[in-house]
Amino acid sequence: MTARNSLERVLSVLEVFSEDRLEWTPEQLMEELGYSRPTLYRYLKTLKDAGFLISMPGTGFTLGPKVVEMDYLMRKSDPVILNGQKYLERFVGKYPCAALLVRWYGTRILCVASECSTPDAISSYSRGRPMPLARGAISRSIMAFLPRRQLLPLIEQNLADLRAIGLGETSEAVQDSFRKVRKAGVAIAYGEVTPGVVGIAAPVFDTGKSPIASICLTIPGNDISGNRLDQMAAEIRAAAEAISDELSRRRCDKIEK
Missing domain, CATH: 1.10.10.10 (Winged helix-like DNA-binding domain superfamily/Winged helix DNA-binding domain)
Incomplete structure (x- = not known):
């Protein structure tokens, strides 16, 4: 062996x-x-x-x-957390919401940092609890940006769940839905993971073409209107782009050194 x-x-x-x-x-x-x-x-x-x-x-x-010791060290060293924490704090200071940074690894989606500004939890998946692969804005914000060779097997494996939330009856139809997310740069989901809660998420990249993480805001549906939703989506997308830029610069700086 x-x-x-x-x-x-x-x-x-x-x-x-x-x-x-x-x-x-x-x-x-x-x-x-x-x-x-x-x-x-x-x-x-x-x-x-x-x-x-x-x-x-x-x-x-x-x-x-x-495991706890390594979790502490990850919080101190993970560049996604180090660069993204200020955006979580900014969102919860502005909206009655939960803001999350979510890592993508293998075929798992896992919250690695979160902040909340409401007395009641508005996310069913707290830090460290794996999230559904085929439901919610976070999932779509990552899956929609995966390379085709990586995406297609995931669609086939989760097609029943993707159908159930209305993304399409076939693999081709689901891909069409994901293309719309890519074009918008942000994914929005209504009550797919936590009933009554709207999720807004955008992908985070380093220097590669595949997302490594996502930043998400979840807010009660009765606290959001059309114009406000558009504003929040733009802010989430801008935060994801800013974190991605920081990660890319950090990677390039290390290579140059």
């Missing part, structure tokens, strides 16, 4: 933890992953010694404190 395969097998232990399954016994892990007992226990010891997993006598394994 190569070092890469071994690393992938270790990481697969962490991948099974989710909101629906927060604790696993060794027996459950062996059944889920198909690893032998000696192999699994070797991986569990490695992850436990590193702080990625913890366990108590007579209980299963759960995620450990190293």
Whole structure:
């Protein structure tokens, strides 16, 4: 077994933890992953010694404190957060809303920073909770800007959900909907993720052609009108472009050094 395969097998232990399954016994892990007992226990010891997993006598394994430590370091180092936080604060200072920065990795969409100016939560997906891939403004603001070779498999895999929200009955029709988002530079969704809430999102890029993140504003539908919606969409698009410019400059500066 190569070092890469071994690393992938270790990481697969962490991948099974989710909101629906927060604790696993060794027996459950062996059944889920198909690893032998000696192999699994070797991986569990490695992850436990590193702080990625913890366990108590007579209980299963759960995620450990190293995850929290790395989360803290990410907040201090992620350029999307460092360059985008001021825009979140600006939006919540101006509107009764939640403002979010969302990272795209693999096939997952995850909030990495957020601010809120309302007493009640108006986003169903708080920081760290994976979001639906085929619903909401955030999803569309990212999917619409993906290269065709990357986009088409995602459309096929999520076509039922995309149909359900009215983006089209076929892959071609969905692509037409995404082309409109690309032209506008911003995606708007009405109550697709959180009932009664309007989401407005725009993609964030670094130096590449594919989006790496999205900035989004969510606001109760009764607090928004046509003209105000247009204004907010323009502000979100401008913030996304400004963050993208900063990330691009940062990348170029590092290359020159």
